[in-house]
Amino acid sequence: MPILETARDKAGKRYIPHDWDEAYVAALTALGREEELHAFRWHKFSTVLTPGYLRDLLKALPDFDDIEMEQKAKDLALGHRDFEAALAFFLDWPDLGLAADLITARADELDGDAYYALTPAADALQHEQPLAATLCRRAMIRHTLDKAKSTRYKHAIRHFAKCASADPDIASYGRFKDHEAFVAELKARHPRKHGFWSGVESG
Secondary structure (H helix, E strand, O other): OHHHHHHHHOOOOOOOOHHHHHHHHHHHHHHOOHHHHHHHHHHHHHHHOOHHHHHHHHHHOOOOHHHHHHHHHHHHHHOOOOHHHHHHHHHHOOOHHHHHHHHHHOHHHOOOOOHHHHHHHHHHHOOOOHHHHHHHHHHHHHHHHHOOOHHHHHHHHHHHHHHHHHHHHOOOOOOOOOHHHHHHHHHHHOOOOHHHHHHHHHO
């Protein structure tokens, strides 16, 4: 343990490798230091929202304590500073309802350039949470058109089609624009993006 802790606390060492974490967990387990182990796993989860740390922590807790801890973890994730990490956590856990809640509550944090995160999120949410999926797709469409990224038009056109197909399944858009208003916004802002609009019309 002292060797591991010295390596971790070495001055100027900011990045702690996953192998160190694994060794530290193994050492705490072997020594029977359960409270420290629980605290370490919670610290790691609350920092990076990696599901594995939370799953291991919940497995080690008594009945009912694990339920309370899971709820605490989800509450923390909903307000976590790293929006993409929180979204990834809810999709992986999985809890699609809370993934949708995260998106609708913090829609202004959707980064339309983060297609690697928003596309799989939208695909996962399309059927059960169509509004949240649509908000993800709109963010990517807006970014593509605002930044005139013509190489992404084919993806934006596909996202637009998905938004249109989801429209009948969305009972209420709440504080967000409905599909008709969203289309009007795009046409007003980007009337000359002919490559995009021709693809939408032909699709």
